[in-house]
Amino acid sequence: MSLLNPIVNILPDLNKAFLETIYMVGVSLAVALLIGLPLGVLLFTTTRNLFFESGIVNRSLGFAVNIVRSIPFIILLVALLPLTDLLTGSTIGPRAASVSLSVSAIPFFARIVETALREIDRGVIEAAIAVGATPWMIIKDVLLPEAKPGIIQGLTLTTISLIGYSAMAGTIGGGGIGDLAIRYGYYRYDNTVMITTIVVLICLVQLIQMVGDKVSYIVNKR
Amino acid sequence: MIEIRSIRKEYVSKKNRVIGVDNVSLTIQTGEIYGIVGYSGAGKSSLLRCLNLLERPTGGNIIIDGIDLTSLSSKELRKQRQKIGMIFQHFSLVSSKTVYENVAFALRAAHRSKDATKLRVLELLEIVGLSDKKDVYPAQLSGGQKQRVGIARALANEPTVLLCDEATSALDPTTTKAILQLLKKISSELGITIVLITHEMEVVKELCHRVAVMQDGRVIEEGPVYEIFSQPKQELTKQFISSVLDFELPSHLIDESEGTIIKIQFEGQTAGESILSDTLQSHAVKGNILHGKIEYIQDVPLGILIIELIGDAVQIHSALEYIKNRSSSVEVLKHVTA
Ligand SMILES: Nc1ncnc2c1ncn2[C@@H]1O[C@H](COP(=O)(O)OP(=O)(O)OP(=O)(O)O)[C@@H](O)[C@H]1O
Ligand SMILES: [Mg+2]
Numbered sequence: 001m002s003l004l005n006p007i008v009n010i011l012p013d014l015n016k017a018f019l020e021t022i023y024m025v026g027v028s029l030a031v032a033l034l035i036g037l038p039l040g041v042l043l044f045t046t047t048r049n050l051f052f053e054s055g056i057v058n059r060s061l062g063f064a065v066n067i068v069r070s071i072p073f074i075i076l077l078v079a080l081l082p083l084t085d086l087l088t089g090s091t092i093g094p095r096a097a098s099v100s101l102s103v104s105a106i107p108f109f110a111r112i113v114e115t116a117l118r119e120i121d122r123g124v125i126e127a128a129i130a131v132g133a134t135p136w137m138i139i140k141d142v143l144l145p146e147a148k149p150g151i152i153q154g155l156t157l158t159t160i161s162l163i164g165y166s167a168m169a170g171t172i173g174g175g176g177i178g179d180l181a182i183r184y185g186y187y188r189y190d191n192t193v194m195i196t197t198i199v200v201l202i203c204l205v206q207l208i209q210m211v212g213d214k215v216s217y218i219v220n221k222r
Numbered sequence: 223m224i225e226i227r228s229i230r231k232e233y234v235s236k237k238n239r240v241i242g243v244d245n246v247s248l249t250i251q252t253g254e255i256y257g258i259v260g261y262s263g264a265g266k267s268s269l270l271r272c273l274n275l276l277e278r279p280t281g282g283n284i285i286i287d288g289i290d291l292t293s294l295s296s297k298e299l300r301k302q303r304q305k306i307g308m309i310f311q312h313f314s315l316v317s318s319k320t321v322y323e324n325v326a327f328a329l330r331a332a333h334r335s336k337d338a339t340k341l342r343v344l345e346l347l348e349i350v351g352l353s354d355k356k357d358v359y360p361a362q363l364s365g366g367q368k369q370r371v372g373i374a375r376a377l378a379n380e381p382t383v384l385l386c387d388e389a390t391s392a393l394d395p396t397t398t399k400a401i402l403q404l405l406k407k408i409s410s411e412l413g414i415t416i417v418l419i420t421h422e423m424e425v426v427k428e429l430c431h432r433v434a435v436m437q438d439g440r441v442i443e444e445g446p447v448y449e450i451f452s453q454p455k456q457e458l459t460k461q462f463i464s465s466v467l468d469f470e471l472p473s474h475l476i477d478e479s480e481g482t483i484i485k486i487q488f489e490g491q492t493a494g495e496s497i498l499s500d501t502l503q504s505h506a507v508k509g510n511i512l513h514g515k516i517e518y519i520q521d522v523p524l525g526i527l528i529i530e531l532i533g534d535a536v537q538i539h540s541a542l543e544y545i546k547n548r549s550s551s552v553e554v555l556k557h558v559t560a
Contacts, residue, residue, distance in 0.1 A: 121312070121314065123310050123312055123314035124314045124315070124316055124317075126276055126310075126314065127308070127310060127314040127315075127316075127372075127375070128316075128327070128331075129276060129303075130274055130276060130303060130306070130307075130308040131303065131304065131307075131327065131328040131331050131375065131376075131378070131379070132299075132300040132301060132302075132303035132304040132328075132331050132332065132379075133300070133327065133328075133330075133331040134300065134331070137327075137330070137331060141316070141319075141327055141330075142316055142327075145316065145318035145319065146316060146317060146318050148318060219318070221317055221318050221319075221359040221360075221361060222317045222318075222361055
């Protein structure tokens with residue numbers, strides 16, 4: 001009982017931290033899906049010989065995506081503080097941290113979607129063009145279903161990366177498990193909390209990976 | 223009717239410019255099965271893909287049933303494409319959709335109602351003989367079955383034209399035969415114009431009414447299949463048909479024979495054997511058949527006989543004249559005068 005005591009004591013804190021992390025990851029994942037998915041589709045369909053072929057659009061989007069992706073997250077976090085303040089009215093807390101997390105997740109996920117779409121056999125897209133399908137039908141009924149296993153793998157990857165980034169965001173006042181680890185592990189040398197956090201994180205990531213793999217396997221008809 | 227008018231297709235990349243199709247003009251009649259042959263890189267696929275503007279030609283016009291495809295807006299073009307079915311060498315089915323959904327996709331592209339789509343898909347699967355596979359994913363099908371789905375999809379919107387790019391090249395000989403039979407049936411029962419690319423003359427012989435031979439982006443020879451087989455003009459055409467018609471005569475047979483060796487070609491209903499027996503009866507020569515073959519091209523026989531004639535020079539000469547007048551071509555492989 002005495003061994004479990006420290007854990008029981010921090011249970012409310014731990015609980016709150018995890019809920020905050022899940023909130024941050026959830027929000028930014030939703031934004032990544034909402035904006036990153038269409039962006040990835042646009043990146044792909046504007047390439048040569050595809051129905052939205054446009055060198056200018058493709059290059060500008062690619063450039064924008066690369067800029068965001070080349071900034072280390074911790075710097076992006078600081079650089080985006082004014083935007084964060086504008087959007088959420090605050091620069092601390094999980095809500096504020098979700099802004100920079102979303103901004104970094106969008107291009108990350110968009111590239112993953114683009115890569116998954118590139119894997120599709122060109123002939124399948126041509127066959128759809130040849131039956132007279134509209135671009136929208138091709139995207140909805142050919143591109144996305146064909147790339148679904150890859151996109152789900154990408155979603156798994158994005159979720160796991162976001163958990164890592166959310167911890168970084170936590171260190172500068174974002175809340176969540178990063179914040180917890182700093183407060184207990186760094187300032188108070190409390191190993192119990194540290195180890196508990198790590199164990200829970202490992203379990204969480206394993207679980208996400210497992211679910212992701214399983215779903216991706218189920219939707220793969222190849 | 224498909225009118226191909228002065229079609230050019232250039233592929234321009236940063237480094238170079240490749241000419242895929244070089245000023246090709248052809249007319250393909252309604253209901254015809256039209257073959258395009260040529261070696262790899264000759265421009266067959268480029269030309270075929272220009273027919274439904276999968277590849278937009280650099281110059282020229284494609285006119286199908288009076289409509290110039292090159293002048294259409296993208297919306298009108300989509301509508302016209304529904305009337306041009308296409309099947310592919312590697313089938314190109316959507317792997318995440320069932321057989322039913324793959325075929326239904328083409329019908330949805332044409333805005334058919336749900337009920338009409340359902341009826342039509344089942345009808346199409348019946349035609350291609352895959353009714354029992356309707357809820358199966360492509361990965362669970364054999365190559366021949368996949369191509370049948372491809373054919374069903376291509377036929378979905380009752381096209382007037384069917385384009386086939388090496389539709390049987392990925393299949394084994396038996397499956398190839400079955401698919402060719404299906405295409406033949408489609409052509410005769412539905413009256414669809416079929417344009418098919420192949421590098422096998424066997425396919426042309428089995429199926430096509432007319433054939434074009436391509437080389438370096440150009441059509442170097444074109445005509446009715448029987449005519450091309452019996453009277454090829456270009457060297458490349460001869461090479462292609464030799465894969466069907468020729469046979470190797472062992473060289474020692476020619477060397478060791480004591481007579482004159484001739485190769486006779488018979489066309490149509492002329493029976494080779496009777497000419498030979500007539501010749502032997504009316505001339506003082508002896509004849510041995512060294513080799514013979516009859517090919518049926520579109521059910522019309524085309525025969526080749528290789529014969530050794532033994533006798534004196536005058537008789538042989540007159541026998542040759544006699545045969546020349548009765549057969550379409552005579553070639554002397556070895557001349558011996560006793
Ligand atoms: N998308 C492309 N980009 C650049 N060059 C191309 C492209 N498609 C074809 N070509 C070139 O055009 C020429 C004709 O190619 P095409 O694919 O039409 O030949 P093919 O007769 O169909 O050959 P195969 O029997 O190998 O299929 C070739 O030199 C090829 O390299
Ligand atoms: Mg080809």
